[in-house]
Amino acid sequence: MGVAYRGEAYHGWQSQPSGRTVQDHLEKALSAFAAMPVSTLCAGRTDTGVHGLNQVVHLDTPLQRELFSWVRGTNRYLPPDIAVQWARVVPPDFHARNWARRRRYAYLLLESPVRPALERHACGWVFKPLDGEAMRAAAAHLIGEHDFSSFRSIDCQALSPVKRLDAISITHRGAYWRFDVAGVAFLHHMVRNIMGCLVAVGTGSRPPEWMAEVLAARSRDAAAPTFAADGLYFMGPSYDAHLQLPEHTPAMDWLP
Known part of the structure; x- marks a missing residue:
């Protein structure tokens, strides 16, 4: 998944006991949509106040849904300053952080x-x-x-x-x-x-x-x-071209 977010309201990306991080909110929304616990791993952790335009995360799940359903369904449970931008199926051994070029x-x-x-x-x-x-x-x-x-x-x-x-x-x-x-x-x-x-x-x-x-x-x-x-x-990571993972989101056109 590609995720966009404004960072000022959150204590960075990585999950914390306070629950006030982007990862905490994303995993809570994914778990609500999937009706089962879902964990994620990101391409690059961001600090408190830092924004993400195409943060890439991967997750493993047995749930079968259309890709657009993963996007719209997850966004239904997210706060307005976090939104999934896209979803793709990747190889089973894909790693959002380690595969980033x-x-x-x-x-x-x-x-x-x-x-x-x-x-x-x-x-x-x-x-x-x-x-x-x-x-x-x-x-x-x-x-x-x-x-x-x-x-x-x-x-x-x-x-x-x-x-x-x-x-x-x-x-x-x-x-x-x-x-x-x-x-x-x-x-x-x-x-x-x-x-x-x-x-x-x-x-x-x-x-x-x-x-x-x-x-x-x-x-x-x-x-x-x-x-x-x-x-x-x-702005996000880049991966090998054969994976066909998006590197552009609409918010990138908003920046000067």
Whole structure:
């Protein structure tokens, strides 16, 4: 299944005793639709406040229903800020996390002297003007395989800080900046920590070459503070083409 959700009301993706997570609500809805307990595993966990546009989950069930019934039936039991987008049958050994070839994130940032109102919780905010060319020059230092310890949360449980970033694109439309980040896998808070550094460069607090120094330091203390979760969107994973799993949802057309 592909699932979209707004993250501000939830304590992240992963199930917790409080029950106030996206996974908890999804599994409760699936279990109600299927009339039996249903558990899920996702392609990439998201933190409190982070949104998902095409979070992919897999589940095993003996229940036989039409694919559209899985979508509409599950959505009937979900809160309005979580909605299943599509459902597909996959091989029995399919694994949403381990089979993912790539993951994509987008960060939406408002550049304005006034804080967001209508877009509250849907974008980050900076009140100083940003220099796009400086941010692109800084981002270029991060492309490739590196030790990203400087951008890793203290709570990160990844076995290795070495990850590969395939691309960072930075675009500007009106008052909004969009940062698209793609890679095989990410560390906890990695994108938000990168954003903190890019904003520091974009506002002129640091030069573009400082990003290389932060990367080389391999220390969280060398980087800027973690940026707000509000503007971060998990765009979803990519899988081998033969699986024919959707990589686009309507909400992606809503983002600037």
